[in-house]
Amino acid sequence: MTSFRAFRIHQDDAGYRAGIETMDTEALSPGEVLVRAEWSSVNYKDALAGTGKGKILRSFPLNGGIDVAGTVVASTDPSFKEGDKVLATGSGLSETRDGGYGEYVRLPAAWTIALPATLTTREAMIVGTAGFTAALALLRMTENRQAPSQGPIAITGATGGVGMLGIDIFSRAGYEVHAISGKPDRFDFLRNIGASECVDRHQLVFSGRPMDSAKYGGLLDNVGGKTLAGFLPLIAPYGNAAICGLAGSPELATTVMPFIIRGVSVLGIASAGTARDVRDEVWRRLSGDWKPRHLDTICTKEVALEDVASVFGTMLEGGSFGRTIVRIGG
Numbered sequence: 423m424t425s426f427r428a429f430r431i432h433q434d435d436a437g438y439r440a441g442i443e444t445m446d447t448e449a450l451s452p453g454e455v456l457v458r459a460e461w462s463s464v465n466y467k468d469a470l471a472g473t474g475k476g477k478i479l480r481s482f483p484l485n486g487g488i489d490v491a492g493t494v495v496a497s498t499d500p501s502f503k504e505g506d507k508v509l510a511t512g513s514g515l516s517e518t519r520d521g522g523y524g525e526y527v528r529l530p531a532a533w534t535i536a537l538p539a540t541l542t543t544r545e546a547m548i549v550g551t552a553g554f555t556a557a558l559a560l561l562r563m564t565e566n567r568q569a570p571s572q573g574p575i576a577i578t579g580a581t582g583g584v585g586m587l588g589i590d591i592f593s594r595a596g597y598e599v600h601a602i603s604g605k606p607d608r609f610d611f612l613r614n615i616g617a618s619e620c621v622d623r624h625q626l627v628f629s630g631r632p633m634d635s636a637k638y639g640g641l642l643d644n645v646g647g648k649t650l651a652g653f654l655p656l657i658a659p660y661g662n663a664a665i666c667g668l669a670g671s672p673e674l675a676t677t678v679m680p681f682i683i684r685g686v687s688v689l690g691i692a693s694a695g696t697a698r699d700v701r702d703e704v705w706r707r708l709s710g711d712w713k714p715r716h717l718d719t720i721c722t723k724e725v726a727l728e729d730v731a732s733v734f735g736t737m738l739e740g741g742s743f744g745r746t747i748v749r750i751g752g
């Protein structure tokens with residue numbers, strides 16, 4: 423039994439609250455692989471969970487953090503041994519089991535990924551759920567016959583984690599990327615990581631018609647609401663709209679026209695529950711031909727575990743810029 427520090431989230435008679443506590447490894451959620459955490463990251467979902475502004479945890483109390491990378495200290499599963507470097511994203515972390523915001527985390531072997539040789543634990547957490555989600559979207563889009571010849575991919579919420587890693591990954595995979603963002607002062611940055619064009623979302627005027635002239639081959643949407651509804655009529659025949667997020671709104675008011683006239687497909691992207699074989703394929707691509715080329719640039723902030731909550735407010739107010747990683751034992 424080892425005593426350690428964790429960012430733990432409670433909801434009980436005393437209300438919703440979270441902060442740094444000391445706990446014992448024996449109290450961690452069950453699993454075969456005990457990991458000494460080195461790095462984690464901050465995703466929008468972590469901010470919802472840490473503040474209680476979203477219904478993320480489905481059991482209390484739990485350690486926060488949907489991502490983790492570190493070193494195995496003990497394993498009852500023969501697939502892993504002491505000293506192995508591993509990572510996990512989603513997979514119930516900070517939803518139904520203790521997550522990565524602790525010096526130790528216990529993982530089911532079924533959800534533990536051996537760290538690819540081309541990534542460090544720190545790089546794996548710059549990628550984290552954000553990069554995994556962007557790559558999962560690209561995988562699903564290409565499986566549904568998305569091709570660069572159909573036209574540019576519009577990426578909304580472009581200055582956020584999924585947005586920036588999406589720009590890097592899609593451009594590396596040969597797509598022209600148009601970044602949609604409300605932060606024009608960041609456009610040079612977005613061009614440097616792979617965007618061909620940047621569009622100020624405050625200047626966007628959607629016609630409101632059910633169909634409009636096709637302008638984009640596909641869409642990676644982090645925003646939802648009127649933004650998503652505005653882009654659907656602009657997608658070229660048989661293009662895909664990969665729907666990831668709700669940073670603007672969870673609502674969607676639209677018509678069936680783009681789907682039944684242009685054959686546009688809506689692909690729901692749910693990173694947390696991705697099946698193991700697909701998960702392995704996504705990490706194989708992320709550590710190989712789709713490995714983001716600008717990880718150090720996209721990692722704009724590093725915080726200590728004690729300071730993780732300081733990031734949540736800005737993130738939920740739309741102020742994100744790139745990826746924040748959490749130094750735990752790294």
Ligand SMILES: C=CC(=O)SCCNC(=O)CCNC(=O)[C@H](O)C(C)(C)COP(=O)(O)OP(=O)(O)OC[C@H]1O[C@@H](n2cnc3c(N)ncnc32)[C@H](O)[C@@H]1OP(=O)(O)O
Nearest residue numbers: 465466467470476477478488517551666667668693694695
């Ligand atoms: C990195 C990923 C992301 O960022 S995704 C975006 C962040 N996620 C969210 O904001 C979702 C937060 N969740 C909610 O707002 C609510 O759970 C809800 C609106 C989706 C549903 O709330 P409601 O109170 O109406 O119902 P329940 O919470 O009781 O759920 C109904 C039903 O759905 C199942 N379910 C809910 N969440 C999940 C989940 N994350 N994964 C799988 N299944 C989920 C829940 O178990 C219930 O099913 P049942 O069969 O009745 O058990």
Ligand SMILES: NC(=O)C1=CN([C@@H]2O[C@H](COP(=O)(O)OP(=O)(O)OC[C@H]3O[C@@H](n4cnc5c(N)ncnc54)[C@H](O)[C@@H]3O)[C@@H](O)[C@H]2O)C=CC1
Nearest residue numbers: 466555579581582583584667668669670691692693740742
């Ligand atoms: N479906 C899935 O598996 C996943 C979903 N997500 C979701 O994707 C979204 C992005 O996640 P992260 O990149 O981690 O967050 P982030 O906070 O890093 O990025 C959010 C981006 O959206 C922008 N934004 C915020 N409010 C906006 C608004 N009203 N209109 C337009 N843009 C707005 C922000 O400026 C920022 O660029 C979130 O909604 C998150 O919940 C993220 C990862 C996985």
